[in-house]
Amino acid sequence: MKKDLDLKNDSISKLFLTYLIPAVIGMLIMSLHVVIDGIFVGRGVGSDALAAVNIVVPLYSLFAAIGLLIGLGGATVASIKFGEGKNEESSSIFTQAVLLAAIISITITVFSELNIEKLSYILGANDKILPYVKDYMGVLLYFGPVYVLADTLDCFARNDRAPKLSMYAMVIGAIINCCLDYIFIFKFHWGVSGAALATGAGNILSIIMLLMHFVLKKGNLKFIKTRIVLNDVIRIFRNGFPNFLSEMSAAVVTLIYNLVFMKMLGEIGVSAYSIINYIHILMLMVFIGISQAMQPIISYNYGAKKYERVRKSFKLAVSVSVIFGICFFTSGILFGKNIVKLFNNNNMELIMLATTGMKIYFVSYLFMGVNIVTISYFQAIEKAKFSTIITLCRGLIFSIAGLFILPKIFNINGIWLTAPAAELLTIFVGYFLLEIYKREIKNLEVNIQ
Known part of the structure; x- marks a missing residue:
C-alpha cells in the first residue's frame, strides 16, 4: 500500500474504499x-461429519475470540x-500483543488436548458422532496458536496501513486450504482430520506472509525489546473485550443451538444448522470486513480529535452494511435450496429442513x-462499555x-x-447508546473550542 495515505486529511470515502475493498475481499475469500x-x-465424508x-465450532471460536481480543484490542x-504521534509506544503495544497471543493460545491448546x-461431550457430541468430533478436534487443537497469531497479526497489519497485505495473506491461505482439502479428503481419504489439517496449513502460510511485513520493517510497527506492562495489557483487553465477547457469545449460542437441535431432531438437526452456519460465516465475515475497514480511520481521527x-x-x-444485508437476505429467499444442495444433495429431509431454516434465519x-x-x-x-x-x-x-422461549x-x-429477533431488538439498544454518546461528544467539542 502507498505510504502517502493520509488518514487525517484524505477524503473519508477514498480512505474507506481503500480499506473496504481488500478487507471485504479478504474476508470473503x-x-x-x-x-x-x-x-x-x-460430500466427501457425510452429514454426520458435518x-x-x-x-467443534465453539472451540474454534475460542481461538478466534482470543485473536480478536488481543489483535483488535x-x-x-x-x-x-x-494519531497522537507516539510511534515507539505503538510498537511496544504490538510486541506485547504477539507475546500474549502466543502464551495464552499455547496454554489453552495443552489443557484441551489433555x-x-x-x-x-461437553460441546454436545453423542456416541454416534464422537469419533468424528475427536478426530477433527485433535488436529484443530494443534493449530490453536496458529489461528490466534494469524488473527492477531492480521489486525496489526491492517492498522499499519497494509490492508492489501492482510487481504493477500487471507486469500493465499484460503487457496492453499481449499487445494489441500480436496487432496486430503478425496485423494488421501483422511476425513475430518484432513479438513482440519488443511485449515491449519493455510493459516501457517498466512502467518509467514504477515510476519514478513513486521520483520522486514515495511511499516511503522516493528518488534522491539520490551516487557509486558500490566497497564498496557489491561488497555488491550479492555478494547478487545467486545470482540472477544462477541466471538464467545457466538460459541455459546452455537453450543445451545446444537443442544436444542440434538434434543428436538437429533443429528439431522445439527447437520441442518451446520449448513446454515457455514453460509452464515460468509455473510458475517463481510460485515466484519466493513467494520474493520472503518476502524483504523476512526481510531486515528479520534486520536487526532x-x-x-x-x-x-x-x-x-452503516450505509454499506445495510446494502449488503439486503443483498444477503434476498439471496437466501431466492437461492436457499440451491445453496443447501451444495453441501448435501441426496438427503431430502436435510435439504428441506435447512432450506426452511435459511429463509427465516436470513x-x-x-x-x-x-x-x-x-x-x-x-x-x-x-468506548468498550457501550x-x-x-x-x-x-x-x-x-x-x-x-x-428458550421461541421454540x-x-x-x-x-x-x-x-x-432475527435478537438482531432486531439489539438495533434499539445500539440507537439508545448512540444517542447517549452524541451528547457526550457535543460537550467534548465545546470544551475543545
Whole structure:
C-alpha cells in the first residue's frame, strides 16, 4: 500500500474504499474457503461429519475470540497512539500483543488436548458422532496458536496501513486450504482430520506472509525489546473485550443451538444448522470486513480529535452494511435450496429442513450489519462499555432468551427465528447508546473550542 495515505486529511470515502475493498475481499475469500471446507466434508465424508464439525465450532471460536481480543484490542490502542504521534509506544503495544497471543493460545491448546474426550461431550457430541468430533478436534487443537497469531497479526497489519497485505495473506491461505482439502479428503481419504489439517496449513502460510511485513520493517510497527506492562495489557483487553465477547457469545449460542437441535431432531438437526452456519460465516465475515475497514480511520481521527471525520466514517460504514444485508437476505429467499444442495444433495429431509431454516434465519442480516458496525465503532473510540452492552444483547441475552422461549411457541421454526429477533431488538439498544454518546461528544467539542 502507498505510504502517502493520509488518514487525517484524505477524503473519508477514498480512505474507506481503500480499506473496504481488500478487507471485504479478504474476508470473503477466507469465509468462502470455510464454506468449501464444509462442502468437501459434507460430500466427501457425510452429514454426520458435518454435525461433528459444527460441534467443534465453539472451540474454534475460542481461538478466534482470543485473536480478536488481543489483535483488535492492541491494534486499536496502537492506531490511537499513531494519531497522537507516539510511534515507539505503538510498537511496544504490538510486541506485547504477539507475546500474549502466543502464551495464552499455547496454554489453552495443552489443557484441551489433555481433556479431549471430556471436552467433546461437553460441546454436545453423542456416541454416534464422537469419533468424528475427536478426530477433527485433535488436529484443530494443534493449530490453536496458529489461528490466534494469524488473527492477531492480521489486525496489526491492517492498522499499519497494509490492508492489501492482510487481504493477500487471507486469500493465499484460503487457496492453499481449499487445494489441500480436496487432496486430503478425496485423494488421501483422511476425513475430518484432513479438513482440519488443511485449515491449519493455510493459516501457517498466512502467518509467514504477515510476519514478513513486521520483520522486514515495511511499516511503522516493528518488534522491539520490551516487557509486558500490566497497564498496557489491561488497555488491550479492555478494547478487545467486545470482540472477544462477541466471538464467545457466538460459541455459546452455537453450543445451545446444537443442544436444542440434538434434543428436538437429533443429528439431522445439527447437520441442518451446520449448513446454515457455514453460509452464515460468509455473510458475517463481510460485515466484519466493513467494520474493520472503518476502524483504523476512526481510531486515528479520534486520536487526532477529528470528530466530524469520525462521524462521517461511521455513517458510511452503516450505509454499506445495510446494502449488503439486503443483498444477503434476498439471496437466501431466492437461492436457499440451491445453496443447501451444495453441501448435501441426496438427503431430502436435510435439504428441506435447512432450506426452511435459511429463509427465516436470513432475515437477521437486515439488522446484523448495523449492529456489528456499531460495536466496532464504539470499540474504535475506546468506548468498550457501550460495545460490550451491545455485544451482550445480540450475542447472549436476546439469543439465549429466544432459544428458550421461541421454540415453545413456534416449534422448530422458533429456533430459526431466534437470530432475527435478537438482531432486531439489539438495533434499539445500539440507537439508545448512540444517542447517549452524541451528547457526550457535543460537550467534548465545546470544551475543545
